[in-house]
Structure formats: C-alpha cells, structure tokens
Amino acid sequence: MKTTQMSALKDFSRFEEELIDVREILKQRKERFRISDSIFEELIADKATLNKKKEDGCENDTNKHGKRNERNIVPKIQKIDFKRSGLNIFDDAAANKLFNEECVYESYILEKPNDHAIFSLSKEELYQNIMKGLLKYKMKMQDLLNHISKFLFLLMSVHSSFFLVEACFETLKYALQNTSKTGDIKPWMPSVEDIKTVFVNYGASKEILELNDIPIPSDSQEQKFELPPNKLSKKNIHWVLKYIHFVLSHNRKNYSVEELDQLLIMILIVSLDKYFLCTETHNYALIAKCCRKILDTYPELESTEDEKVSKLGKIVYKKLRNINAIELHFIINCCITSPTLGHRLGKAISYSMINDRVHFLKHVKHFYEVTTDVEWT
Numbered sequence: 001m002k003t004t005q006m007s008a009l010k011d012f013s014r015f016e017e018e019l020i021d022v023r024e025i026l027k028q029r030k031e032r033f034r035i036s037d038s039i040f041e042e043l044i045a046d047k048a049t050l051n052k053k054k055e056d057g058c059e060n061d062t063n064k065h066g067k068r069n070e071r072n073i074v075p076k077i078q079k080i081d082f083k084r085s086g087l088n089i090f091d092d093a094a095a096n097k098l099f100n101e102e103c104v105y106e107s108y109i110l111e112k113p114n115d116h117a118i119f120s121l122s123k124e125e126l127y128q129n130i131m132k133g134l135l136k137y138k139m140k141m142q143d144l145l146n147h148i149s150k151f152l153f154l155l156m157s158v159h160s161s162f163f164l165v166e167a168c169f170e171t172l173k174y175a176l177q178n179t180s181k182t183g184d185i186k187p188w189m190p191s192v193e194d195i196k197t198v199f200v201n202y203g204a205s206k207e208i209l210e211l212n213d214i215p216i217p218s219d220s221q222e223q224k225f226e227l228p229p230n231k232l233s234k235k236n237i238h239w240v241l242k243y244i245h246f247v248l249s250h251n252r253k254n255y256s257v258e259e260l261d262q263l264l265i266m267i268l269i270v271s272l273d274k275y276f277l278c279t280e281t282h283n284y285a286l287i288a289k290c291c292r293k294i295l296d297t298y299p300e301l302e303s304t305e306d307e308k309v310s311k312l313g314k315i316v317y318k319k320l321r322n323i324n325a326i327e328l329h330f331i332i333n334c335c336i337t338s339p340t341l342g343h344r345l346g347k348a349i350s351y352s353m354i355n356d357r358v359h360f361l362k363h364v365k366h367f368y369e370v371t372t373d374v375e376w377t
Helices: 004-032 037-056 102-111 123-131 142-158 162-182 192-201 239-252 256-269 276-279 280-298 302-303 306-321 323-335 342-372
Strands: none
Touching: 037 123, 037 239, 037 302, 102 142, 123 162, 142 162, 142 192, 142 239, 162 239, 192 239, 192 256, 239 256, 239 280, 256 280, 256 306, 256 323, 276 280, 306 342, 323 342
C-alpha cells in the first residue's frame, strides 16, 4: 500500500516538474515570438486540462460505461475569406442630386419640340398612357421620338413605380425595333453622356466614370461588408442596364470606338458597387452580358490589333489599380469574358498589373539602397 502511495506521489511530482518546464518553454517562446497572453493561456490550459479532470471531480470525467473522457485538442486553423467586400461607387448622400421624377417631367414639358396634343396631357394622364402602351404609337416624328425617348429613359431610371418603369422600358424597346425597320426615322439610342448622367445621379463620381487616368480612390473599399440603404432609385439600374444591353444587341454601329471604351469603363466601375452584392444574382449576369456585348461591338480591326488591346488594358488597369485582388479577379473572370476581345483584354490588364508591381519594387529597391547604403539582394 505504501509502495503504491509513494509511486503515486512520485508521478505527481514528476507531472509538476514537467508542467513547470512547459511553462518555462512557453514563456520563452512567448517572449521570442511575441505571442499574445490569450494564446499563451490557452496553450497552458490545453496541456494541464487532461491531468486536472480527476482532481476537480467533474461529473463529466466519466461516461456511462465508467470510462474516462479525454478532451480532443483541435489546432486552430486560420481561414482566409475570399468573399468580395464591394466598393462604395454610389454615394447615397449624393443620389438624386441631378434630377428626380419631378425634374424629368418639368424638362419634358418645358423643352417640348412642338405643340403636339400629347404635351397637353396632365402628368397622371401621361403616366396612364405609358402604362397602357399608348405612347409608343405617337412617336412617329423624329423630333417627337428623340424628345419622348430621352424622357422615358430618364424617367425609367428614377421612378419608384415598378409598373411604370417596366412600361417605359417596353415603350423604348418597341420604338427602337420599329424605327429601325422602317428606315424613315432614325432610331433614338442613349448617348454615353446620357448613361453617365444616370450613373452620376445614382451617386457615382463623374471624374471616376470618365475616360481619364484618375483611379478609383482606395477609400472606396471597406474591410467589413454592410448593406447599403435601400434606395428605390438604385433598383432601377437593372432596367437601365437591361436597355443598354438591348441597344447594343440591336444596333452595333451606333457608338464609336472611343464611346465603347468609355461605356466599358463605366459598366466595369459600376459593377464593383456593393449594391450588387446584396441583390439577386441575375444582376451579375446582366452586367457580364453588357460587358460582353460591348466587347463584341468593337470593329474586327480594333479587336484584333495588339496595340489597341494593350492600350485599352492599360486604361482599364489605371482606373482599377487601387482595388484589391479579389475585385480585379472578378472583373477579369466574370465581366471580361468575350471570346474575341475579352480574353486578350484580360491578359493585357494582368500584364499591366505585373508591370506596375515590378516598377513599384524597383522604386523600393532604389530607396532602400540610397537610405541604407546596402545593396539589395
């Protein structure tokens, strides 16, 4: 009996010595690697828990069969989150600053091209005619077609009624299809400036959307994703993009190469806004379709010329150079997917990014060697 007690005391004293050694080792590692106190305490607790259960007298130490339960120590693995956080392209505080529903209607009346009977209708009567599909049959003159079509396009971008917005889209679609067939009247299509005006009215910066060397500011990105306020006008961007896609599908020769460059930049920048992260996935598909249709609209000579593709790739990268790698990956792999120009443009953007990083490292190397008088190896 005494021999058993003595051996038990020796085992316990050996355990205390081992525990002290473990504490010393962990303390040294903490000082060396600057491990935080919480991690240090967890490591000690994991080592001591298995031997303390019996002394504490916990009921959970044994299962129903009388066997001792042992704690499985699972190492913590750091997970990298590859989800997109989105950017603040649209500033909610700046939304509807250029125009709203009332401004669009006032402009429609004040800038009327003639004294046609349609301009004598009240606002309620006009909206009823649009929703009933009657307005599409009254746009048989060039000046009326241009004026009413632009009015419908801007109204579609801001009005809160789903039925009226859908009716505006259907009227514009009908007018474009039928005027193209006759050939007597030139079909109306939104200019790049019209589309830019709509995006700026949603709160985007005009300087960021334009074809220049001003990149998206780095403060547009946030580490934590938050749902933006539920702006009704933003929901209408689906119909705006849908009509842009329809226009590009219907008439490929309406925009010049420079206008296509500008339109591509705008759609790519707009696609990064975090609004699209909290809506249905069909918006992603619609954006990708718009970008693909823009790339397919380029003349064959422009899409096969290496100098043009390289130049466009540099322009796109200059605008997007401040965004993180996940957003850039989304642009190249989800938006620029055209089999003709898209793949070559994606390579040009990637090549521009690599050149920019190499150029940056050269500057770092030069600065290091100048300030330290030590050769960079």
